[in-house]
Amino acid sequence: MKTRELNDEISLNKNFRIDGFCKIVRGNTGLKKDELLDAGDYVALQYGKTYKVDVVDETFNFFVNEEYFKESQVVNQGDTILISTSETIEDLGHSCFYDRKDLGLLGGEQILLKPKSNSINGKYLYYFSKFFKTELQKYATGLKVFRFNIDDLKRISFHIPPLPEQTAIANYLDQKTTTIDKKTELLNQKIENYKKLRKAIINKAVTKGLDNKVELKESEIDWIGKIPKHWEVKRFKEFAQTIKGKNLEFYETQVENSLPNLSLEYLRNDSVVFETYVKADDKNLIANENDLIIIWDGAGVGEILYGKKGVISSTTAKLKFSNIINAQFFSFLRFNVEYRLKNIPTGMGIPHLNPNELKNFMCPIPPIKEQSQIAEYLDQKTATIDKMVENLQTQITTLQHLRKVLINDAVTGKIKVV
Structure with missing residues (x-):
């Protein structure tokens, strides 16, 4: 035409x-x-x-x-x-x-x-x-x-609409969306700053403790640096073991005594609906929300996630701790552990976790009572930061909704621009 x-x-x-x-x-x-x-x-x-x-x-x-x-x-x-x-x-x-x-x-x-x-x-x-x-x-x-x-x-x-009106609408939306986008960018920057603060607070607490005046000593582990003098450095195998998942028969619908298959996608994302079920005669393969699960094979190798009610898959392993470790303390220490494990996988094709690297991985371990104190402190601190981040994300969602409504109303003539 x-x-x-x-x-x-x-x-x-x-x-x-x-x-x-x-x-x-x-x-x-x-x-x-x-x-x-x-x-x-x-x-x-x-x-x-x-x-x-x-x-x-x-x-x-x-x-x-x-x-x-x-x-x-x-x-x-x-x-x-x-x-x-x-x-x-x-x-x-x-x-x-x-x-x-x-x-x-x-x-x-x-x-x-x-x-x-x-x-x-x-x-x-x-x-x-x-x-x-x-x-x-x-x-x-x-x-x-x-x-x-x-x-x-x-x-x-x-x-x-006629071309002059199209142009006026486009100019109006350029101005309005630019203002919204700048506000959104500022909120995203605040979120990133809070995430960095969260990471720094956790890292300091799990490697230096809560007492700023405590006497320190060399840990002789590069990534740890100095630790409180009364702390120990222990290999992972001294305080934890892994229970590896198995290949089990899948069911497309839930049958008697079956539970969700804990795939990596399902563990990572609360919005994912599980699609397969499995039966596990070995109760050690069953996980719940308090368990920590490590990715053993695939792109996420070394990542440590909170579990859900279900059966661990063949590409994951459940962590089981001895009585010298507070599981909640390790849940905060895990961010340091998984960062390093992700950089030392084995395998030419699909990456795999090196079991020897995990077993011999050196970790700073305070006395069990102090672990509990650190875990409680970090629970409170991270909950406060997470609430702030949630509030900022809500503001971003509101701005994005406003942006969408503004565009829809302008291009359909509900807002009179000219």
Whole structure:
């Protein structure tokens, strides 16, 4: 449709399908993360890099050279990029605005919206994509990975205001969202500062204790440094043992005497619903919320997590402590332990925890009474910090909701901008 014809149609207040005013391009350039450069001929719009980005501007520094060039995959300033595949339904249809003068190349798992004429303001189109994202999600297919296709996108139609009004709406939203984004960034910085403070408080307490005047001695362990003179340094095997999970028969539905299979994904994420059940005759394989579980195999090797009610999987192990260790004290010490264990896995393909490294891992151990005091102190301190972080995250959620409502109301005419 020519510019004059499109302008005439817009003036009639008609509804338009997206493909009526946009060229829709499916991304098919094979851009791999390990092939991206710090400088190059074209901006590399690789799926993993655009997934959470709202604007691709001069701060987006991922490039590829001429050999990746495809005319059909060129992205110009003013274009909008949609994420067409996602592991979460909430992120499906996420869009980002291309705001650079140099050319970009579209990667896979993305769809490009390219205005067909100068009757469409690119920034207005970008903001409208935030509105129709919810509509796109209605067409999602898949169970663990969600996606939509171009035909689904073409089903969406909406009213387009005249170009001057589009521009006014885009400018209004630029101003309002910038203000919200600055507030959000400030809150995120506060959260990061609280997290650093939390980490520092824990590290000091589990390696130096609570008495600032206590006499110290060399631990002769690099990562520990000096410890209180009355503390000991013990190998992990002197105060704990591991109970390794086993390969057990899976059930797709819950049967008598079965419990959830404690997969890594289920342990890490409270929102994940377990999909498989197992039976365990060996009661040692059953965990609960007070147990600590270490990842034995895979990408998370060395990570130590709180358990849930269920049966430990073959890629994990449950920690069992002797009476010389307070489990809650170790739950705070574990942050130091897992950081170092993650850096010494074995295996050429799938990484595995080195059992000898774990058994001989040296840890600072105060007297059992002092362990309890440290654990109680850290429970109180971390609870206070966690509450502050939770409050800040609530503020961020409120701002993000306000941002969404503001965009939706502006692009649909509920807010009169002009």
